[in-house]
Amino acid sequence: MSPPTGGFPGETGGSLEEIVATLREFLKGSPLPSVSEVAQRKADPFRILVSTMISLRTKDEVTATASERLLARAPTAQALLRLESKEIAELIYPAGFYNTKAKNLKAMAEALVSLYGGRVPEAMEQLLALPGVGRKTANLVRNLGYDLEGICVDTHVHRISNRLGWVQTKTPEQTESALETVLPRKYWIPINELLVRFGQTLCTPLSPFCSRCPIRTLCPRIGVERSR
Numbered sequence: 001m002s003p004p005t006g007g008f009p010g011e012t013g014g015s016l017e018e019i020v021a022t023l024r025e026f027l028k029g030s031p032l033p034s035v036s037e038v039a040q041r042k043a044d045p046f047r048i049l050v051s052t053m054i055s056l057r058t059k060d061e062v063t064a065t066a067s068e069r070l071l072a073r074a075p076t077a078q079a080l081l082r083l084e085s086k087e088i089a090e091l092i093y094p095a096g097f098y099n100t101k102a103k104n105l106k107a108m109a110e111a112l113v114s115l116y117g118g119r120v121p122e123a124m125e126q127l128l129a130l131p132g133v134g135r136k137t138a139n140l141v142r143n144l145g146y147d148l149e150g151i152c153v154d155t156h157v158h159r160i161s162n163r164l165g166w167v168q169t170k171t172p173e174q175t176e177s178a179l180e181t182v183l184p185r186k187y188w189i190p191i192n193e194l195l196v197r198f199g200q201t202l203c204t205p206l207s208p209f210c211s212r213c214p215i216r217t218l219c220p221r222i223g224v225e226r227s228r
């Protein structure tokens with residue numbers, strides 16, 4: 001049996017477009033990632049920042065309800081700052097690492113109020129300087145809150161980009177830089193939502209469902225040792 005055609009855009013000239021188009025069709029109607037759902041209700045950078053911070057190492061269903069509980073009590077940085085860390089922890093429970101996240105959320109609100117009058121900044125350096133905010137969170141706030149370009153690389157985007165052979169990287173940060181050179185700019189914002197949904201349903205971490213994958217003939221399955 002001949003190996004599947006590689007998905008690297010430089011080699012196949014257009015397979016990346018085909019992959020994205022196929023995945024878009026395949027994922028039509030599937031649930032949105034929790035942070036996109038929060039953004040869809042209201043694309044407010046503060047809401048996106050809060051829910052992304054809650055989402056780290058937390059299941060989507062938990063993130064969605066925890067975010068809405070907290071945002072109902074604290075819709076602004078000023079209101080969040082008025083809550084005690086203990087109250088924040090109770091509101092976001094059972095999100096993963098809820099005590100640490102509560103402290104980070106409070107410290108983040110304090111920084112927003114003291115430095116920016118409560119407004120969420122849009123510059124990458126200013127976002128990264130906020131407590132508890134890494135590149136993934138900063139990019140998602142810029143993408144969904146301000147419609148600014150940037151590739152938000154989380155664990156799904158990192159894993160699937162490597163399996164497809166778009167990049168050969170060890171960390172999400174390396175993947176972000178590498179994708180900037182191979183991914184057409186029109187995909188920089190939507191790629192996160194697309195690959196998160198795909199990664200949650202078919203191209204899962206340990207044993208992906210390759211036998212029913214709509215792009216299996218375009219995927220070199222790099223690094224996949226076990227599949228279903």
Ligand code: SF4
Nearest residue numbers: 203208210213216219
């Ligand atoms: S599910 Fe398998 S075939 Fe499909 S993209 Fe992932 S690794 Fe490739």
